[in-house]
Amino acid sequence: MPSIQVTDLKPGVKIAAPVHTPLGSTLFHKGKVVLPRDLDILRAFLIQSIEVEAVDTKNSSGLKEASKNTNQPQAGTHELEKQQVMEPFYTEYERMLTLIKGSFQSILASELPVLDLRVQLEALISQLKHYNILTFSPRNLNEYDYIYHNAILSSLTSYLIAQWTGMAQKDWMQVAFAGLLHDIGNARVDPKVLHSPLPLNAKEIEEIRMHTTYGYQMLRNSAAINEGVRLSALQHHEKVDGTGYPLRLTGDKMHSYSRIVAVADIFHAMTLTKRYRKAQSPYIVLEQLKAESFGKLDPGIVDTFIQKVTQFHNGARVRLNDERIGEIIFSERDHPTRPLISVQGQIINLILERSIYIKEIL
Template identity: 30%
Template sequence: MRLVTLERCQAGVQLGKPIYSENGKILLSKGTELTDSFIARLKKLNIYTVYIDDDASEGIDILESIPVKVLNEATATITEGLGTLSEFNLSKPTLQAMIRTEKAVASFQSIFKEIINCLNENRTVLNLLATTKIHENHVYTHSLNVSIYACQLAIENGLSLKAIEEIGLGALLHDLGKIFVSPDVLNKPGRLTEAEFELMKSHSELGFNILRKVHEVPLVVAHCALQHHERLDGAGYPRGLKGNEIHPYAKIMSVADVFDAVTSHRVYRPAMLPHKAMELLYAGSGTQFDTNQLNLFKNCVAIYPQGLTVKLNDGRTGIVTKYNFHSVGRPEIRIIREKDQEVTPYEIDLSRNGNLTLEIVEADALL
């Protein structure tokens, strides 16, 4: 199985993984032969990459960091729960609303308990690209993804279970305020006007103002929503906090938030591959992001996801087959071409070949 951009897919290729709707229904199952009309429909639904099965990638199994069933249940719960929280009337919450909110928070807590269990059970390298889903409302999927990345980073930090749970909840709720920002502004292609940008920025405080009044949500979780767009150099918002004025949880949150945002496809721009996203994050090391958090993060996400096509500096082309847990940035590769000539596939381990580097990396098929 390997990862290809839909742009390069031609009719006749076989899907390696199912494609799910946002509520977890299978839209196209594994093994489906893609036709021109399927490809056109998937493009319309903003699917950017798909996994396909072909001869060259036979036997490459893509690890699922979190079982699809857990992810689907989580998305459904988040969709319902964020909706409930957004209806919470700040000035005069009714008893009913308070009970509904309490239930929503409890259901969130059970979600990331399950996610933390999955992350703790098997030492994993996160590859959230592995589940292809239609994103009708990307606030929900984004919240879940950020929560998974943030929990993993919290584990990597060696934090206590209580802290990991708070970070998980903070990440799930960090963009709650976006529910009040018009989708026209949220999904606007190109630059926002000053007024639109101000509206967009208000989501941190909007979320905070709700969360700090919800009894079941610890105040530190509300601060995750408030501070996740702060930057170490003080150029963030809403308060322009600097360095250690920013809560450590918010520093974790901002790494997870930006990484997921840029590796997800949006109507107005294609997804960035993880290694490019990591370069972008490192460009903000010490100014936007905490360098220590970036160093920990790069050890727990798949910078070169399994199934990706790569070209080495010696001209060979291959597909990423396996991660090396001791050296996440240097995976095992199945070579399929040497200087544009097809060869009988063989595997090499980049962690044992220090002289080889990855030159070109594409979510691309050699179709």
């Protein structure tokens, strides 16, 4: 297995041993055929040399085949296929939206339809393979329906976090229910305060904060609801350092469901459009969650969440905050929200270019 200097490397050769970044992450796996843009990536990471397989002069089609595999369908065709694949998920999502909206609006006068909610939640979760946390956007998003979309998305994300953190399978659906109903106390909050586009005064802030207590009270009398679901309605704004509300609990006093729902709720609250604020970049929100994990959120849950939602996006097309379009080509394990981006042949390292960030995934 000859070792070759990156300065002498030509496209089309096959890598004979894994190539690692200076921090130990795997940059390229054994067997990868080097493409022209890979040379820029190697240089960006200051890789001096790599091991390659001996060139087979009888078969020089490696680069051709690799290039052929990178061909993408035309944008219009790709979008149409994507919509067709997503249709079953959208259908179940919109049924869930109608049901949870009705439940929030009627709970003050009637009993919560727990069985109907569970059946529809199971139907939605059966399509979960089509749900991408960073890229999914509800159709026909109405800013007044923010609270209902947040409930559904927090539910799905909480379900996945429960899986990723190794929680027992019997708890997955209950955690999803906790995410779905965590904000149900808002049904008792004055709509003028809840949807106010203006800064809230101290009295209005207190009214908003009461939604946690209201939620627990509403769910307390439903025999079909798990206690962890009730406590998530009460505790999802608590912080692990005891600075949250309503009871200023520390992390060890919070229910495990609550710690998961808190992460999902914050993520979707910041990435959904509200009447008074545009949706924020999911990558910027992930960075803010990371900062919050130092004393505010469960750090283990936050780390797992960030690693899981970012590890599948090599090759994804993105729009940067300066409106340039590029493609994610590599993510450092220690900096998953700041990958290397290829923009018209230029490699941008977001770890170094701190003023640039991913605005949205296309």
